[in-house]
Amino acid sequence: MAALTKTDLDRVLATVDADLNASIERLFAFLRIPSISTDRAYAAECRRAGQWLVDDLASLGLSAKLNDTQGHPVVTGTSTGSAARRVMFYGHYDVQPVDPLDLWESPPFEPRIVENADGVKRIVARGSADDKGQVMTFVEACRAFLRATGRLPVEVTLVVEGEEESGSANIGPFLHAHKDALKADLALVCDTGMWDPQTPSIILSLRGLMHDEFVIRCADRDLHSGYYGGAAANPLHIIAKIIAAVHGPDGRIAIPGFYDGVVEPPDYAREAWSKLDLTPANFLGPIGLANPIGEKDRLLIEMISSRPTFEVNGLWGGYTGEGSKTVIPSIATAKISCRLVANQDPVQVRDAVRAFVRAQLPDDCTVEFLGGEGSAAVAVRHDNPDLAKAARALEAEWGTPPVTVGEGGSIPVVGQFKKVLGQDTLLVGFSLDDDRIHSPNEKYDLTSFHKGIRSWVRILAALAE
Incomplete structure (x- = not known):
């Protein structure tokens, strides 16, 4: 032709x-x-x-x-x-x-x-x-x-x-x-x-995606916070502690094995990205924010495109109705999602996240996982x-x-x-x-x-x- x-x-x-x-x-x-x-x-x-x-x-x-x-x-x-x-x-x-x-x-x-x-x-x-x-x-x-x-x-x-x-x-x-x-x-x-x-x-x-849901159970029922407070495990406290431990002070994800497979972009790509004028002011400013909270040594464009993430999408437990109800809940739930980059295995990431959660549970509390679906980058x-x-x-x-x-x-x-x-x-x-x-x-x-x-x-x- x-x-x-x-x-x-x-x-x-x-x-x-x-x-x-x-x-x-x-x-x-x-x-x-x-x-x-x-x-x-x-x-x-x-x-x-x-x-x-x-x-x-x-x-x-x-x-x-x-x-x-x-x-x-x-x-x-x-x-x-x-x-x-x-x-x-x-x-x-x-x-x-x-x-x-x-x-x-x-x-x-x-x-x-x-x-x-x-x-x-x-x-x-x-x-x-x-x-x-x-x-x-x-x-x-x-x-x-x-x-x-x-x-x-x-x-x-x-x-x-x-x-x-x-x-x-x-x-x-x-x-x-x-x-x-x-x-x-x-x-x-x-x-x-x-x-x-x-x-x-x-x-x-x-970026790929892995999303999961975990349910932490402690006591066999909601408890009176005056009678049991200070002694009984509170699943909301436990789940908050786990989530707080995910990110270190440098913004990196602290889950062992999470970064396995992550590769660095070539230097010429990073140099080109640095010239794109993607700043916190023009990216975060329109949504009412000012400071990026990702890895401290990364360009903003890297944070949102070429680096993996761990985000909490939903968190709940206990009494959420009008007024107060002074209970220690028996159950707390979190939905999370991880954006993945090339060469990360969604199954390996899922297993690393779950191992991280299990490692921080008190002996008499349990966790159930309800998700774990994923797709590769x-x-x-x-x-x-x-x-x-x-x-x-x-x-x-x-x-x-x-x-x-x-x-x-x-x-x-x-x-x-x-x-x-x-x-x-x-x-x-x-x-x-x-x-x-x-x-x-x-x-x-x-x-x-x-x-x-x-x-x-x-x-x-x-x-x-």
Whole structure:
């Protein structure tokens, strides 16, 4: 197959620009479908959204299918040309619930374009940024290639699930069942964001996750604090002592074995991160805080992206109603989560945390663990050649080099791509920090949508080189 020329690329980009209004209308049709995966009352709407996408992919000449699972269906679309490389694109068509509805300034499934006083136009609707708008940037890039040149520069397989917002329970079994059909040279994910409105980013790593719950039991019933106070073990005191011991004065996690497998980023990466101007004032200031509490010898960007964490998500026990009840409770409970980095084993971390808890229990108290689920972190090597290609493509579109950083959150399915399919993943997204994802009045800047399409055009062309 003949190589893509600069003239070809210019024609495809011109097609994107000329077709923008029609691209917006297609996105609006997709956004009008209330595909809320967490509510069984919307099961038919989830299926309708999946079928809408199947029909749109089929209109491009892709082999498209709505694949049933134990939950909501998975959409697949596959090109059948003769390009030398194949990429797999992942996204999701389900959306978050809209509550509280009274905080929306317009109906959440009636998309509209709003122009702010600053002249910035924004698409407002549930799912506009997470993730229907992002999915359609890739679909529209494929459409522009096919219209302008009659072919794609690389073969594509799209996998768009309907349960990302409700736990992705069935995507793992789906990948296992179809791993031969889904083989590709590289996975692409567009469920992330820009560094700022003018600077694109490529996510090099996603932290993994281990979450657990432990219940400490002491006496066989709640006790009168006057009669037993000072003698009987109080599980709230014990659990508070355990949690207080997790972090040392330097901010490091003091659990033996917790850092096993953690590797240091290369010096050039840390040097680049130090120039990103991520300061406590501009990161913590907007949420009413001033001082980071992580490891003292780490950059703020490291604390939130490339270092593991231990957080208490919930803590309770005893009497919490109105007024007072002077008891020593018999039970106390904590929910915790640990964000993990590359080469940490979630099972090993879970076992280390549990051993740490058990070691601090009085002899006549017991602990029960009720969680322990986890997923490993995912990382792309800094010297990955596809990373360099994507970076050049994004710089050509946005006029500035992309920031390459880790992201503190977790997308467990990305780990499945590596484990099940053997594929590295490039994470490139165009949402912004103020897109109100999961909140009322979710929006997606029109520039994010338009230049997102153009960016995927450039990236697909670069990956074919």
